[in-house]
Amino acid sequence: MDKKVYELINDQINAELYSAYLYMSFADYYEEEGLQGYANYYMIQAAEERDHALIFRNYLHDNGEKIKLGAIGQPDKEFTDFMGPLEAAGEHERYITARINAIYAAAAEVKDYRCMKFLDWFIDEQMEEETHADDMITKMRLFGSDAKALYDLDREYASRVYVTPSPLANA
């Protein structure tokens, strides 16, 4: 595998594990504030991010590469209102999208069609995650100041269930 493509994918394992850690910190915030539905949503998101790390890990192994795991950074955001984590999530997902695009660009440069095909799933996934993040911001903006509406929103997020991402389910 091309060295640059390898390094970017190996680093992405760390970025996905950091995403899991970050979303767990969001879940902690909501749990501590009494919004168990939002906490559930972000704990499931954290599980999905861990899965994304595993998908990249499997890809490197399937291609005969070794994994180099690095230290995971500390989530350092302090939140003062319910909107805070939602906006941070939108920002973070756009950052991750840029990283996936950078891997894709590096793979395209060396005509690594296998890698480009592998990344297609992540490109779709990032679009979905950005849409969800924006949707959560919109709903909080529209309804967050009304206690009953916030209660309903929290119940909606309490219903999110974990589903194994297809690249892992089919591995």
Ligand code: OFO
């Ligand atoms: Fe890993 O899915 Fe978004 O960040």
